[in-house]
Amino acid sequence: xxxxxxxxxxxxxxxxxxxxxxxxxxxxxxxxxxxxxxxxIFRMTNALRSPxxxxxxxxxxxxxxxxxxxEGWDWAAFHSHTHTEAYPSPTDIREKRDDVPYxxxxxxxxxxxxxxxxxxxxxxxxxxxxxxxxPVTILP
Amino acid sequence: MPVAVRIPTVFRKFTSGESQVQVDPGTIxxxxxxxxxxxxxxxxxxLTDDGSLHRFVNVYxxxxxxxxxxxxxxxxxxxxxxxxxxxxxxxSDRLDDRGH
Numbered sequence: 001x002x003x004x005x006x007x008x009x010x011x012x013x014x015x016x017x018x019x020x021x022x023x024x025x026x027x028x029x030x031x032x033x034x035x036x037x038x039x040x041i042f043r044m045t046n047a048l049r050s051p052x053x054x055x056x057x058x059x060x061x062x063x064x065x066x067x068x069x070x071e072g073w074d075w076a077a078f079h080s081h082t083h084t085e086a087y088p089s090p091t092d093i094r095e096k097r098d099d100v101p102y103x104x105x106x107x108x109x110x111x112x113x114x115x116x117x118x119x120x121x122x123x124x125x126x127x128x129x130x131x132x133x134x135p136v137t138i139l140p
Numbered sequence: 141m142p143v144a145v146r147i148p149t150v151f152r153k154f155t156s157g158e159s160q161v162q163v164d165p166g167t168i169x170x171x172x173x174x175x176x177x178x179x180x181x182x183x184x185x186x187l188t189d190d191g192s193l194h195r196f197v198n199v200y201x202x203x204x205x206x207x208x209x210x211x212x213x214x215x216x217x218x219x220x221x222x223x224x225x226x227x228x229x230x231x232s233d234r235l236d237d238r239g240h
Contacts, residue, residue: 026231026232028228030228048229048231050231051235052231052232052233052234052235053229053230053231053233054229054230054231055227055228055229056227056228056229058198058200058205058207058225058227059203059204059205061198061225061227061228062198062200062203062205062223062225063203065223065225077228079230079231081231081232082232082235083232083234083235083236084232084234084235084236088230089230089231089232089233089234090233091230091231091232091233092230092231092232093230094230095196095227095229095230095231096230097150097196097226097227097228097229098148098149098150098225098226098228099149099150102230124150124185124226125185125194125196
């Protein structure tokens with residue numbers, strides 16, 4: 001996808017709602033994207049059930065990938081930070097493995113903040129990465 | 141009939157850009173060996189130095205994550221689809237916003 005990130009206010013609200021319902025733990029999921037615009041929120045299970053860490057449930061992840069494959073959609077990952085800002089933490093950078101946008105929803109502010117990033121790594125398995133913000137446009 | 145292996149974007153630089161490749165049936169360990177013979181360096185992307193699956197790579201035979209079955213000894217038979225996916229993980233690691 002091009003480096004812009006568009007989401008309707010309705011789907012943004014659905015993503016935020018999933019994050020709120022996941023509290024006190026971090027919530028996570030995937031976003032189906034067509035032509036740079038989010039078309040579907042995949043609410044998924046945080047396999048780590050933790051307030052400070054997340055990992056997409058691997059079985060759900062495959063099922064969503066199969067849907068993305070059959071629909072021909074791009075995707076992004078999203079997760080919440082329950083008490084910190086919507087910016088990749090050192091853990092987010094270290095654990096970043098796939099070359100897709102990472103969206104973070106911060107529940108530390110009211111209303112919650114949504115920001116999107118690319119995390120570029122020279123070595124996909126390495127710990128170091130460079131964060132680049134992708135502008136988020138919320139469509140009416 | 142061979143086994144189809146779906147290759148995620150992050151590994152395609154090792155498979156000449158191929159998103160799906162065909163291999164002979166066998167255990168997942170055998171399949172990774174076949175892929176490494178064809179695409180030198182592939183194994184190092186998927187396995188640790190001690191030969192176990194990297195914690196941030198998921199491997200599935202059809203719909204089953206091999207971690208919940210026989211790991212690298214899980215067999216893929218004729219007509220099966222093997223999918224590789226990098227794990228998606230991270231987290232704030234903190235419950236307060238001090239330090240930023």
